[in-house]
Amino acid sequence: MNAPAEDRLFGWKGRGLRLGLGVNAALVYGFLYLPVVVLMVFSFSGSRYATVWGGFSVQWYVRLLDNQVLLSALRTTLVLAVCATLLATVLGTMAAFGLRRLRGRLRGLLETWFFLPVLVPDLVLAIALLMFFVLVAQLQLGLGTLIIAHSVFCTAYVAAVVGARLKGFDDRLEEAALDLGATRWQVFTRIKLPLVWPGILGGALLSLALSLDEFVISFFVTGPGATTLPIEIYSMVKRGVTPEINALATLMLLASIVLATLSILIQSKNSS
Amino acid sequence: MVPAVELTGVGKELGGQKVVRGVDLSIREGEFFSLLGPSGCGKTTTLRLIAGFETPDEGAIRIRGRGPGRRPAFAREVNLVFQNYALFPHMTVWANVAFGLEMERRPKEEIRREVEAILALVRLEGLEGRYPRQLSGGQQQRVALARALVTDPAVVLLDEPLGALDLKLRKDMQIELKALQRRTGVTFIYVTHDQEEALAMSDRIAVMHEGRVLQVGTPEEIYERPQTRFVAHFIGETNLLEGRLRPGGNGVVEVESDGLAFAVGGGGRSSGDEQVILTVRPEHLVVGRRLNGGLENRFAGEVVASAYHGSERMVHVRIGNGVVLRSRVPNGSAELPDPGDAVEVGWPAAAARLVSPD
Helix, strand or coil: CCCCHHHHHHCHHHHHHHHHHHHHHHHHHHHHHHHHHHHHHHCCECCCCCCCCCCECCHHHHHHHHCHHHHHHHHHHHHHHHHHHHHHHHHHHHHHHHHHHCCHHHHHHHHHHHCHHHHCCHHHHHHHHHHHHHHHCCCCCCHHHHHHHHHHHHHHHHHHHHHHHHHCCCHHHHHHHHHCCCCHHHHHHHHHHHHHHHHHHHHHHHHHHHHHCCCHHHHHHCCCCCCCHHHHHHHHHHCCCCHHHHHHHHHHHHHHHHHHHHHHHHHHHHHC | CCCCEEEEEEEEEECCEEEEEEEEEEECCCCEEEEECCCCCCHHHHHHHHHCCCCCCEEEEEECCECCCCCCHHHCCEEEECCCCCCCCCCCHHHHHHHHHHHCCCCHHHHHHHHHHHHHHCCCCCCCCCCHHHCCHHHHHHHHHHHHHCCCCCEEEEECCCCCCCHHHHHHHHHHHHHHHHHHCCEEEEEECCHHHHHHHCCEEEEEECCEEEEEECHHHHHHCCCEHHHHHHCCCCEEEEEEEEECCCCCEEEEECCEEEEECCCCCCCCCCEEEEEECHHHCEEECCCCCCCCEEEEEEEEEEEECCCEEEEEEECCCCCEEEEEEECCCCCCCCCCCEEEEEECHHHCEEEECC
């Protein structure tokens, strides 16, 4: 039998070390996931107080489906997320391809500028966008401004993810295709796009997830008639946390787990 | 007959450096032609110029007598086999090979026939459905060859294609490549820094150094009759002696170097008191306790080193004034000298050659 490396090196001290590390890991995971587990458990509570256990029940899920206000907010959120993601994926992918064609210092500078929205605090971006919409563009605040605002930060994320994928692209593949008579367009559709596709899809899933739970920016640039789910929940919580919100949060958690799993599967399947 | 590829006065500057200077080459149809030189000699840039990935600053490149015309240069009937093969990783072997034909919009049935034929030629039948990452280095190499050959180009350019393979596989692939080129009759231009590879495979070799072509010739000409010091030194092993030329008798000239006089055959190249370089290959040097007569060059010396190389032994002999000559002695010859032995070393005047400085 092979003893673990620490045991062989440190004897009984090694066993103590391993135990300590195990306990530490358990605590960290507990810290991360215990609140979520509590939330999920209480979404099945029969009590009408969010923090009191009142026996198993799915009534809050049923009530949720009858809540027209929440359902309309969900619809707005989904429309917003899909539109922003489509826009951001096209723009971000084009930007990543364009940036790669540049050489030297200009490229570094432009790349940094492009990824700035990722680093800038949401609050700053939110105020800036609001000012721009109201003062400069003089747009009616609503779903339109929401879509534009979400596209802005999502584009930066897509460009970052696609750019990372493009970094691993061997330029000689492009030369090989050109050499065999392909046009630039054929190189793009037959060689580049299939190879970079996982990056584009990953970027799209990321921006979908980011758009779905964006609160600060939405809060600033939204207008009458366009309430997103996070904003609706925020105003509900102000009146007190109900088990309905627990149920909604559990459903959203499931949705994001599915998105994250898809993204990981796509990335790992193609990176081999 | 129109040459397959013709370069006249081609020059190219990259990054402020002249990497190719005044290159003239004429490569015949069906020839296996090698560009040989150390790294940085401009051979790969020359290849990329022919492929059309670079455009020459000076001079012209003609493929079968035609200039680039209005199409992009890389669209010409020249295909490149890349150093790392550059196979499309998301396509099967079949799709990789068919790619060029599809770009030419050939009919489906013809594509199927051509791809099948070329895969049989490079012995890849049964691997059509595999992806490049599922193939060995040698197999990937053959896919790259098939992909370049299938569109029936005027010229196939190969950029150190065997560099990534291990020694044993490389020797096998050398033979296979040469056989493939014979069978297809396609002109190959082969870039390598490996002189043994170039000698073994080529019909003709151009030796390049610092952006220039120093000598073009058959492997025998390059090896037996090098024209410059670099060519003599780079191809195989040799003894180089610098000295002054003196006229001698009997169609022989003498070179005086470090107080020693060496006879060189082949007639005088020059009359005067000229600085020259003499080269003589180690296999032409004979070493023994006492040599028979008949050798124009014969010196007494001392063995300073002797290295065993399997089929032969490399013996280093000092003949005075610090001049050390290397002699290749085949194993199995009667007497094998040891370091410290007093010996004689000699060679015929005809085995030595005068070369020009580069």
